[in-house]
Amino acid sequence: MELARIVEIVNGRVICGEEKLRRTVKYGFSSDLMSDVLTINIENLLLMTGLTNPQTIRTAEMADIEFILFVRNKKITSDMIKLARENDIVLITTGYSLFRTSGLLYNAGLKPVY
Amino acid sequence: MKLNFQVEGGNFAKAGAASSEVKKMLKQLGVPPMIIRRIVVALYEAEVNIVAHAQQGVISVDLHHDKVEIELRDKGPGIQDISRAMQEGFSTASEEVRAMGFGAGMGLPNIKKNADKLHIESQVGEGTTVYITNYFAKP
Ligand SMILES: Nc1ncnc2c1ncn2[C@@H]1O[C@H](COP(=O)(O)OP(=O)(O)OP(=O)(O)O)[C@@H](O)[C@H]1O
Ligand SMILES: [Mg+2]
Numbered sequence: 001m002e003l004a005r006i007v008e009i010v011n012g013r014v015i016c017g018e019e020k021l022r023r024t025v026k027y028g029f030s031s032d033l034m035s036d037v038l039t040i041n042i043e044n045l046l047l048m049t050g051l052t053n054p055q056t057i058r059t060a061e062m063a064d065i066e067f068i069l070f071v072r073n074k075k076i077t078s079d080m081i082k083l084a085r086e087n088d089i090v091l092i093t094t095g096y097s098l099f100r101t102s103g104l105l106y107n108a109g110l111k112p113v114y
Numbered sequence: 115m116k117l118n119f120q121v122e123g124g125n126f127a128k129a130g131a132a133s134s135e136v137k138k139m140l141k142q143l144g145v146p147p148m149i150i151r152r153i154v155v156a157l158y159e160a161e162v163n164i165v166a167h168a169q170q171g172v173i174s175v176d177l178h179h180d181k182v183e184i185e186l187r188d189k190g191p192g193i194q195d196i197s198r199a200m201q202e203g204f205s206t207a208s209e210e211v212r213a214m215g216f217g218a219g220m221g222l223p224n225i226k227k228n229a230d231k232l233h234i235e236s237q238v239g240e241g242t243t244v245y246i247t248n249y250f251a252k253p
Contacts, residue, residue: 055215
């Protein structure tokens, strides 16, 4: 599914990385546990999380995750945006909960990892 | 080539800075992405463990033409029972650490999975040293 379509479905807002909106995202993974995220080794994966701190971006950097969707309109700090830009990571926010976001995107065809 | 990094216990804002530098370096050297990923996931977990569990540490990264040898030496509480700590789910992480998204007890198992060689030495009340070796091509 195109990233732009994902943004539309969750009524999201792109914080940085607009240039990747035409990219295709195949898998979704929802977690607030960074060590759990670090076990995932799949390309074109969207990470959905309620955990908003620089470690979320660092974790994505190490795990080669290019797309992060933050739920519940959590505050994204300028440190996080800077880190994401340095590593070509797209940041998106939505007001929806993790449950709703995951459900909508699963329904729309985003594939689960497990 | 040898690189050294200081790590501050408790400083989550900077956690991962060393791993990030090493990742950039490995990219420049043209190491295959799948191998870089294994190295940096192991290194990052070990770096976060110093931040989460110890007071301070030093990371030494020794880059050879065919492998990387990493030593993470910290001053901290040490690990009482290493084989227990290696089990998935075992964690003594504080509430503060959990709030940062860590403390699932998955870090050491992750390191074991991603390192070609792993060795841990620890002295309770003094500190822990983690040795990680990864080859650029599978030996
Ligand atoms: N450098 C260290 N110094 C002291 N104790 C450590 C160190 N590294 C690990 N430990 C101990 O081993 C336990 C297991 O470590 P592990 O990395 O597997 O899990 P965690 O750090 O608690 O959580 P996670 O890695 O999933 O975020 C820790 O909770 C801690 O008790
Ligand atoms: Mg850990």
